[in-house]
Amino acid sequence: MLLEIRxxxxxxxxxxxxxxxxxxxxxxxxxxxxxxxxxxxxRRGAPVVAYARISDKPIRIHSQIYSPDIVIVFDxxxxxxxxxxxxxxxxxxxIVNTTKMTKETIQISKKGKVRLAYTPATQIALDLKLIVAGxxxxxxxxxxxxxxxxxxxxxxxxxxxxxxxxxxKIGELNAKAARLAYEKTVLYGG
Amino acid sequence: MPQYKILTGNYAVAYGVxxxxxxxxxxxxxxxxxxxxxxxxxxxxxxxLKAKMLRxxxxxxxxxxxxxxxxxxxxxxTATSSQGLLYxxxxxxxxxxxxxxxxxxxxxxxxxxxxxxxxxxxDLLDQRDTGWIICMVEDNQExxxxxxxxxxxAEDERVLLPVxxxxxxxxxxxxxxxxxxPDEDIIDSYLPAPGENIHYPKISFExxxxxxxxxxxxxxxxxxxxxxxxxxxxxRVVMEADMKYYKLxxxxxxxxxxxxxxxxxxxxxxxxxxxxxxxxxxVDRLRDEGYNVGALKLRFIRPFPEExxxxxxxxxxxxxxxxxxxxxxxxxILYTEISSALYEGRFREIPVIRGYVTGLGGRDITVDDVITxxxxxxxxxxxxxxxxxxxxxxxxxxxxE
Numbered sequence: 350m351l352l353e354i355r356x357x358x359x360x361x362x363x364x365x366x367x368x369x370x371x372x373x374x375x376x377x378x379x380x381x382x383x384x385x386x387x388x389x390x391x392r393r394g395a396p397v398v399a400y401a402r403i404s405d406k407p408i409r410i411h412s413q414i415y416s417p418d419i420v421i422v423f424d425x426x427x428x429x430x431x432x433x434x435x436x437x438x439x440x441x442x443x444i445v446n447t448t449k450m451t452k453e454t455i456q457i458s459k460k461g462k463v464r465l466a467y468t469p470a471t472q473i474a475l476d477l478k479l480i481v482a483g484x485x486x487x488x489x490x491x492x493x494x495x496x497x498x499x500x501x502x503x504x505x506x507x508x509x510x511x512x513x514x515x516x517x518k519i520g521e522l523n524a525k526a527a528r529l530a531y532e533k534t535v536l537y538g539g
Numbered sequence: 540m541p542q543y544k545i546l547t548g549n550y551a552v553a554y555g556v557x558x559x560x561x562x563x564x565x566x567x568x569x570x571x572x573x574x575x576x577x578x579x580x581x582x583x584x585x586x587x588l589k590a591k592m593l594r595x596x597x598x599x600x601x602x603x604x605x606x607x608x609x610x611x612x613x614x615x616x617t618a619t620s621s622q623g624l625l626y627x628x629x630x631x632x633x634x635x636x637x638x639x640x641x642x643x644x645x646x647x648x649x650x651x652x653x654x655x656x657x658x659x660x661x662d663l664l665d666q667r668d669t670g671w672i673i674c675m676v677e678d679n680q681e682x683x684x685x686x687x688x689x690x691x692x693a694e695d696e697r698v699l700l701p702v703x704x705x706x707x708x709x710x711x712x713x714x715x716x717x718x719x720x721p722d723e724d725i726i727d728s729y730l731p732a733p734g735e736n737i738h739y740p741k742i743s744f745e746x747x748x749x750x751x752x753x754x755x756x757x758x759x760x761x762x763x764x765x766x767x768x769x770x771x772x773x774x775r776v777v778m779e780a781d782m783k784y785y786k787l788x789x790x791x792x793x794x795x796x797x798x799x800x801x802x803x804x805x806x807x808x809x810x811x812x813x814x815x816x817x818x819x820x821x822v823d824r825l826r827d828e829g830y831n832v833g834a835l836k837l838r839f840i841r842p843f844p845e846e847x848x849x850x851x852x853x854x855x856x857x858x859x860x861x862x863x864x865x866x867x868x869x870x871x872i873l874y875t876e877i878s879s880a881l882y883e884g885r886f887r888e889i890p891v892i893r894g895y896v897t898g899l900g901g902r903d904i905t906v907d908d909v910i911t912x913x914x915x916x917x918x919x920x921x922x923x924x925x926x927x928x929x930x931x932x933x934x935x936x937x938x939x940e
Contacts, residue, residue, distance in 0.1 A: 369715045373545045376717045384545070384715040388656065409678075409816035411710045412905040 352501065353414045354401040356491075357433050358423035360392050363488035364399035367421070370492055373510035374502045375403045383408045396431045403501065419499065421491055422446060423470075428454055437463055444494050446470040446487055450537065458537070465537035466498035468530040477529075479522050489523040493530035504531045541725075541788075546718040548711030551679040552618070552644045552704070553578035554718070555686030557588045558726040559642070560733045561616040563608035565593035565601045569623040570656050571708040572646045576618060590616075598623040602630030602641075609639040610750060612741035614690065614733035617641065620708065621648035621662045628669075634701045635670030635766065637750050638739055640693030641701040642686065647675075647812070647863075648708040649900040657901020658707040660811065660864040664840065664872045666703060670766045672773055673840045675705040675812045679718045682706045684790055687721075690730055691780040696738035697772040707813040708901065721788050729787050770842040777839060795844035797836040798851055800826065804833030805856040808913060809877060811837045814861065814904055821909035832913060837873060845880040852881060855890045857920055859913060862929075863898045870929045871896045878927065891920065894929030902933055 354371070358364040365386045372382030385400040400414045416436045425447040427433060437443065439462045445454070448469045458465050474485035489511050496504045508524040515523060546554065552575050556564075564583075566576040582588035593604045598619050605615035619627060624645060634641050645666075649659035666673060672692060676682045682704065689702040706712060742748045754762065778794040785791035799819050801807055810818045815836040825832045835851060837844070852858050858881070862871030869875055874894025881889050893916055898904045912932055919925040 369545055372715055372717070376543065376545065381717060382545075386709070386713050388709055388713070408716070409820050410906060411707075411714070411813040411816050412908075413903045415905075 351402060351404045351408070352419065353417045354403070354419045354421065355414060355417040356399045356401070356421045356423065357427045357431050358397055358399075358488070359427070360395045360397050361482075361484060362423045363486070364397055364423065367488040367492060368399040368401040370489070370507070370510045370514065371401050371403070371495065371502070373513065374492065374496075374506040377506040377509055378502050380405055380502075381407050385414070396427055398431075417441065419444065419495075421495060423487055423491060425451075434461060434463070437461065440464065442466065442498060444468075444491065444498050446491060446494075448472060455537065466494060466534055468494035468497075468534040470494065470526070470530050473526050473529045473533070477522055477526055479526055486523065486526070490526040490530035493527035494534045496527075497531045497534035498536060504528060507531075541722055542720045543717050544720055545715050546679055546683075547574065547713050547715045548679045548682050548706045549574040549646065549713065550578050551683040551718045552686055552706065553582070554720050555683040556616050557582050558721065558723060559616070559687050559690045559730060560588070560614065561590050561642075562613040562733055563591050563593065563605060563615045564617065565595050565604035565608075565615075566617050566619065567595055567598045567601050567623060569598070569620050571648055571712045572618045572620045572623070572644070574712070575644055575646070579616075598627040599630060602627045602634060605641050606630060606634050606637065606639060609634075609641050610637070610742045612734050612737045612743070614694075615641050616643070618644035618646070620646045621650055624662050624666070625650065631666060631669045631671065633751070636762070638699040638766075638769070639701055640690070640699055642689045642693060643701065643703050644686065645703050645705045646708050646712045647705050655900040656708065658710055658813070658863065659899050659901065660705070660862070660872075661899075663703065663705045664864045667840060667872070670700060670770075671841065672698070672700050672702040672770070673705065674702070674838055675840065676711070676838075677813055677815045677836060679711055679714070679716050680790070681792060682711060683718055683720065684784065684788070684792070687726055687729065688780045688784055691783070692773060692776050694731065694738070695776045695780075698769050698776050699739055700766070700769050700773065705812065710813045725787050729784060773842050774844070777842075792838060794847075795839040795842070796847045796851065797838055799834040799836070801833035801835060801851055804831050806830065806832045806859065806913065806917070807835050807852055807855050807857075808832065808859045808861065808909065809835045809837060809873065810861040811840070811873060812863065814863065814898065817904060817906050818861070818909050820906045821913065824906065825910060825913055830913070830917065840873075840876075843876060843880065845883070848877060848880050852877075853889060857916060857925070858890045858892045859916060860892065860894045860929075861898075861904075861909075861912070862894060862896045865896050865899070870894060874929050891925050892927050893925065895932040896929060897932035897934075904933070908933060
């Protein structure tokens with residue numbers, strides 16, 4: 350088993366941290382992982398990507414990811430700005446931070462035989478007052494959606510990884526965001 | 540109990556350094572190396588590592604600072620990449636000439652111009668003739684383990700040479716994977732206590748000495764001879780360091796080279812660094828298609844594993860060498876070195892040796908690329924048109940024509 354994941358976000362939204370937390374949570378499940386940043390000209394707010402691999406065996410491949418099984422989108426407006434479907438495999442999974450999937454996204458996904466999942470990560474962060482430097486923190490919530498949509502990693506392992514990286518209230522709050530996002534994740538097709 | 544942590548290659552290096560307990564660290568920031576010394580500063584600030592961190596104004600000063608500290612008997616560490624390493628070059632020769640067991644991590648990065656921060660082995664291979672022991676790792680775990688082993692090798696009285704540990708820019712340096720961090724007391728029993736039992740004359744106020752004197756033609760060659768002899772002895776020390784590490788920590792890497800499915804292979808792909816992982820993956824897939832292929836990882840460039848390569852490769856049909864660097868006017872550097880080793884003293888019955896220069900400046904090499912490289916040569920080998928030589932792979936001809 351080898352799953353390849355691409356995360357689309359904006360500079361400052363924590364795509365690299367999300368990939369690393371995912372690998373840590375996978376490790377708690379007895380799985381191996383690789384969190385891969387992409388380095389270009391990153392700026393706060395600009396579209397960025399990070400990648401991850403998860404496998405039941407140690408991962409020897411080091412090349413870039415071209416055909417992800419799962420694409421996670423931190424900002425739904427990136428669906429129009431960035432080519433989030435690029436290389437996404439048939440029967441792949443698109444996980445979006447939104448309160449409602451647009452008809453367009455549903456149509457494109459149906460055509461490309463892509464499964465869909467979404468969770469209101471921004472809303473959850475705002476409700477929890479999980480805000481840093483004026484931005485809602487949504488990367489931890491999106492990991493909750495990943496747990497629900499893939500069933501590959503338990504929400505407990507996601508929470509454990511978060512709390513291992515941030516102690517005290519910040520860890521608690523981020524773990525809570527992940528749990529709420531997990532509960533509110535809606536799955537489309539498959 | 541050893542702990543697993545999710546670490547980037549650079550953090551794995553930093554944890555390896557922390558466990559090795561250097562007393563003096565000096566470095567100047569450069570992408571993609573910077574996070575190594577940032578992490579080490581953090582360890583020092585938290586009191587987890589009792590080392591003196593010298594913030595210097597350049598790489599030239601960084602190497603000068605660790606040379607000075609090593610002359611006073613301290614265990615030292617520095618790290619750099621690309622331009623930083625080139626700027627350090629004079630000091631690089633000083634360190635080996637003075638026989639100081641300095642350990643330096645090199646996060647391999649393409650050389651300017653044009654600017655490029657991605658992996659390329661040109662900076663590391665440019666150090667080939669400096670008298671440093673040079674190794675290159677495949678993954679983050681090996682990065683941590685090799686930093687520790689580097690001190691064991693460098694400080695051995697039969698060696699007393701500085702060691703460079705290379706890891707690929709971004710592919711390893713900034714990619715996070717689970718890494719086992721050994722227990723401190725295990726590494727304490729593996730490495731001698733820092734600064735004690737120094738096997739070279741150390742400078743102190745009680746024992747003032749002068750290094751780097753003028754040496755006339757009647758003595759200079761003997762200094763060079765001694766470095767060459769130390770390199771020869773280092774081959775055995777590398778094996779011993781690996782075996783002792785295995786007994787204590789439970790991981791070993793095979794010494795100067797590592798072979799993968801080579802025993803019954805008639806074609807062997809030689810590579811270095813992170814790419815070796817992709818080559819192993821390609822070997823498995825090619826085996827499934829019925830090709831008898833194996834992989835050979837070149838772990839050390841200096842000392843060069845001539846005997847090991849001859850033993851593993853001379854009886855094969857085809858040896859494919861993948862270079863992530865080029866010596867302009869000659870070709871692939873590893874290809875050249877391996878050809879020279881296999882040709883030495885032999886004029887018949889050697890395999891066809893074929894080189895690829897590819898992946899420069901971080902151009903991505905996938906498992907499919909490796910499979911293509913191998914299949915292409917097999918077709919030519921079977922049609923009888925394949926001769927010794929090298930060629931480019933994944934070169935965008937439309938850009939240069």
